[in-house]
Amino acid sequence: MSEPVVETAQGRVRGRAVDGVLVFKGLRYGADTSGAGRFLPPQPPPTWSGVRDAFNYGDQSPQYASRLAAATPMSEDCLRINIWTPAADRGKRPVLLWFHGGGFEAGSGSSPLYDGTNMVKRGDVVLCTINHRLNVFGFCDLSGPLGSEFAQSGNCGYLDLVAAMRWVRENIERFGGDPGNVTIYGQSGGGRKVSVCFAGQEAAGLFHRGIVQSGSHLLVQTPEQSGRLTEALLKTLEIARSDARALQKTPVDKLQAAQREVIAAAGYRFEPVMDGIAFRQHPFVPDAPARTARVPMMVGTTETELSNQLGRDPTVYQLDDAGLRRRLKTYLPDGDVDAAVEAFRASAPAASPTELFFKITSWRSYIRNATLMAEARSRLNGAANPTWMYQVTWRSPAEGGRRYSQHTLDLPFMFDNVARAPNLTGPETPATRSMADSMANAWLAFARTGDPNHGGLPRWAPYDMKSRKVMLFDVPPRLVADPFAGERRFMERYSPVRATARDDS
Incomplete structure (x- = not known):
């Protein structure tokens, strides 16, 4: 069947059969968020009669053009989902729901690297x-100036994730998936989104496993921090606090320009906030969230995450010992x-x-947080901890090998x-x-059973505070107890x- 038709709760959609896989692109899981919907929780998608084509990726959230943005249009009608499936046959298959990278401010689920064809076939x-x-469209906290109607405006981007999970629960069985077996996963900013879903009130029960890749997000903004960004935004746009609703009518490009000015001055960005509703405390500090304690999790990083971002400076490759110490003072106390x-x-x-x-910089910026996340889960669960930790240590030959095991290296595998x-x-x-065999099969095994073990790996034990077992994805893969103890x-x-800065993925 070259153009399969599936009946969703909103209406019928027509996809395409591509390379033996059925593909549906650009479906709406929520309504247009522009105008009166801006800064408010997502609303259900519209219904329709007849059959709508789902051949092309939908719009992506407004953002500055970058290598993280897709080639698709940008608009506030961006609550879109893309689906790859072997068959629309109610086959109750495991469902993998990917949250894209780019921090909380950039990126798209339409990147060619996220194409699901090979994983579906494998x-x-x-x-x-x-x-x-x-960015400002998903995480602008207007609860201060506008009150209860906008109580969750600082977490709209997170509530969109919840809406997507609800759409999956309602519809995915018609695409051959099992709504009772949903794995949320993401890398970099996507890992941050998975992290907050483990903690968020509304997300509880909507997913059954989670994978946090190079993005362990342990802290959300306080109301004071988010409030300062909002006040600065209003001031930059010359909008009185009492007239903050005018932000719903501010042109997209003008709002984006003001956002850029505000975050440059503040040194931090629009992201999830402790609003007292979705988040009543930080996600993983001081403790892991109890409501998802038994939800299986994989968490990990690459060995030299920041060789991606910091490696764009050609002078970094000429460092001597004195230069190393000088540069480290930006990341660590001098002493x-x-x-x-x-x-x-x-070591x-x-x-x-x-x-x-x-x-050193990768440990401070990424690996320390991932370790704290695994430790917090271990303290909560004891010997029954369903948390598996990994690190990608394979060294890429690209660019003469100078990036070692950089941020995003896990994605193609x-x-x-x-x-x-x-x-x-x-x-x-x-x-x-x-x-690819080691990692793709681990992700698939985890999605199927909640345990990443498969025949191509040494027996992978969950993380605990005593043995601290970590899977090192290399050729061959190795399971090592506390491999980076020092x-x-x-x-x-x-x-x-x-x-405090954008994740690049």
């Missing part, structure tokens, strides 16, 4: 990606720099100053899309095929970090 699953509101270099060099004596720079990402992995080789112990002196 694992007989249903795979979905979504777009949702971002800690020598001890950091000593701790990290102890990697042959590492260059550049590699040490990437390792766990999506089984290596051919789409030679800039990350280099050409397809036996090594890249081995990595680095971990050094970093214990630091509090968790909150996202």
Whole structure:
């Protein structure tokens, strides 16, 4: 059937059969959020009669053009879902629901790297990606100036995720999926979104497993922090606090320009807030959320996350020991720099100053948070902790190997899309095929059973505070107890970090 038709709760949609997989793109899981819908919780999608084509990706949230944005139009009619399925046959397959990267301010579910074809064929699953509101459109807290009607305006982007999960629960069985077996997963900003869904009141019960990839989000903004951004936005746009509703009519480009000015001055961005409704405390500080304690989780990072972002500066590849120490003072207290270099060099004596720079900054910015998340879950669950921790340590030959194991390196492997990402992995080789087999099959096993073990891995034990078992995805993969003990112990002196800059993925 080249153009399959599926009856959803809103109306019939026509997809396409592509390379043996049925694909439906651009479906609405919520109504247009422009005008009177701006800064308010998402509303149900419209219904229709007849059959609507679902051949093309839908609009993405307004954002500045960047390599994270898709080629599709931008508008506030952005609550869209894309579906890849083996068959629309009510086959009760595991469902994977992907939240895209880009922090809380950029990105799209329409990236070619997120194409679900290969994973659907490999694992007989249903795979979905979504777009949702971002940046000021998704996280502008107007509860102060506008009161109870806008009580959750600072978390609209999170509520969009909830709306997508509700749409999946209502409709996915008609696309061959099991609404009782939904895995939410995401990398970078997508991992942050999974993190907050584990903590959010409204998300409870709508998903059954979660994977946090390079984006453990432990803290949300306080009302004071979000309030300062809102006040600065109003001031920049010369809108009186009593007339804050005028923000609903402000042109998109004008609102975006003001947002850029505000966050540049504040040093932090629009993102989820402790509104007392969705979030009554920080997601994973001081404790992991009890309501999702038994929901299986995978959490991990790459070894040198920040070689992606910081590696764009060509001078970083010429560092000597003195230059390493100078640069580290941006990330660590001056008095800690020598001890950091000593701790990290102890486990990697042959590492260059550049590699040490990437390792130390990656631990401070990403790996420390992921470790704290796994520890918090372990304390909550004890010996029955359903949390598996990993790190991608395979070193890419791309760019002469100078990025080591950078942020986003996991994507082509766990999506089984290596051919789409030679800039990350280099050409397809036996090594890249081995990595794809190890990781894609782990993600599929986890989606199916809540346990990532499969025949291509050493037996992967859940994380606990005693053995601290971590799967190192390399060729071959290895399970190691507390593989970075020295680095971990050094970093214990630091509090968790909150996202203050855009994640690049």
